[in-house]
Amino acid sequence: xxxxxxxxxxxxxxxxxxxxxxxxxxxxxxxxxxxxxxxxxxxxxxxxxxxxxxxxxxxxxxxxxxxxxxxxxxxxxxxxxxxxxxxxxxxxxxxxxxxxxxxxxxxxxxxxxxxxxxxxxxxxxxxxxxxxxxxxxxxxxxxxxxxxxxxxxxxxxxxxxxxxxxxxxxxxxxxxxxxxxxxxxxxxxxxxxxxxxxxxxxxxxxxxxxxxxxxxxxxxxxxxxxxxxxxxxxxxxxxxxxxxxxxxxxxxxxxxxxxxxxxxxxxxxxxxxxxxxxxxxxxxxxxxxxxxxxxxxxxxxxxxxxxxxxxxxxxxxxxxxxxx
Numbered sequence: 001x002x003x004x005x006x007x008x009x010x011x012x013x014x015x016x017x018x019x020x021x022x023x024x025x026x027x028x029x030x031x032x033x034x035x036x037x038x039x040x041x042x043x044x045x046x047x048x049x050x051x052x053x054x055x056x057x058x059x060x061x062x063x064x065x066x067x068x069x070x071x072x073x074x075x076x077x078x079x080x081x082x083x084x085x086x087x088x089x090x091x092x093x094x095x096x097x098x099x100x101x102x103x104x105x106x107x108x109x110x111x112x113x114x115x116x117x118x119x120x121x122x123x124x125x126x127x128x129x130x131x132x133x134x135x136x137x138x139x140x141x142x143x144x145x146x147x148x149x150x151x152x153x154x155x156x157x158x159x160x161x162x163x164x165x166x167x168x169x170x171x172x173x174x175x176x177x178x179x180x181x182x183x184x185x186x187x188x189x190x191x192x193x194x195x196x197x198x199x200x201x202x203x204x205x206x207x208x209x210x211x212x213x214x215x216x217x218x219x220x221x222x223x224x225x226x227x228x229x230x231x232x233x234x235x236x237x238x239x240x241x242x243x244x245x246x247x248x249x250x251x252x253x254x255x256x257x258x259x260x261x262x263x264x265x266x267x268x269x270x271x272x273x274x275x276x277x278x279x280x281x282x283x284x285x286x287x288x289x290x291x292x293x294x295x296x297x298x299x300x301x302x303x304x305x306x307x308x309x310x311x312x313x314x315x316x317x318x319x320x321x322x323x324x
Contacts, residue, residue, distance in 0.1 A: 010295035012288065013222055013302050015214035015274035019281050021207030022309040023106030024049045027083035030104040031058050033317045034078045043072045045090065046082040046135055048104065049278035050233035052255060069093050078102055084135035085109040087142020102314050108205040109136055112172050113143045115199055119170035120144050124197060125163050127152055129185050130174030134234055137174055158188045170197040175205040176235040176277070178242060179212050206309060207277045208235050212242045214304035215274055219246035222272040224265060227253045228283050229276030236276030248272065256283060257290040 020028075027048050034042045040062025047055050047065060055065060066072055069090065072079055078100050081090065085105040094101045105113075119126050126149045130137040141149045152158050163169050171189055173182055182204060189196055219225055225243040229236025236253060243251035252264060265271070271291070275284050291297060312318055 007296050011270045012299045013218045013272045016303040017210045017307045019275040021277040022311045024278050026311040027104040043079045048082045050230045051278040085139035124168045124170040127171040166193050173203040178238045215242045216246045218272040219243040219248035222270040223268040224250040225272040228279045233276045257286045
């Protein structure tokens with residue numbers, strides 16, 4: 001009887017931190033807690049976080065995802081704003097319709113909104129470094145009257161930007177950008193406009209920075225890197241880009257094990273794995289399980305930093321807990 005060939009050994013370097021950040025945990029718990037308190041349905045404006053698995057899981061529990069408030073009936077069911085934040089007009093519309101709203105905007109996104117408002121009150125024109133069309137960028141630009149904020153996406157945009165008054169200028173950034181790319185754009189802004197005002201603490205969130213730092217450690221020493229995350233997740237896309245720029249020959253973004261193309265891993269002896277801030281650990285385990293069926297895994301965790309950040313639930317949910 002022919003012997004089954006021995007499975008090859010695959011060295012797996014697991015990035016840490018990876019996966020859920022405090023803002024994502026808060027947003028998901030907000031929906032789950034609202035469903036437990038008020039019952040289904042609970043409406044959520046836009047995907048609560050950019051991950052299909054998470055959205056489908058919450059949908060199965062009774063969450064209804066909508067893109068606009070016009071899709072929400074006036075039946076006093078809670079309406080939750082996603083972690084990405086919303087334009088000022090959205091809560092104003094909800095108030096006019098007497099809708100019961102719960103704001104699950106990540107506190108670090110809210111910080112950017114407040115910074116933009118302060119700069120505006122001080123008469124400064126604002127430059128926003130970000131990606132056009134991303135819900136967070138739409139929400140930030142929607143905090144102020146049209147024309148108050150100019151979006152720049154590239155170094156070329158920064159080079160071509162002409163302010164109304166170079167002495168009254170400030171910048172803010174989307175929270176989920178590439179740290180290095182953003183630093184280059186900020187440097188050019190400061191070079192062109194030395195008096196530009198910036199945030200007291202950088203806008204790119206701790207989780208984005210930490211996950212990119214871990215990828216930078218792993219990417220140069222592996223043959224391929226898997227980023228577990230959704231195509232519409234900005235922080236996941238940035239992790240893939242950071243892996244490529246840090247020397248990884250092949251970086252792949254995937255949501256589930258079913259997306260694995262095994263031919264992509266021919267000749268791979270060392271594999272890096274990370275996950276975007278909106279990707280649950282169960283999906284990392286699913287993908288590792290698929291590899292474990294074909295390889296003997298030698299797993300090592302590479303830690304960039306320890307995280308202990310926690311954000312409390314939105315006030316209406318906290319108040320209800322306190323009353324119980």
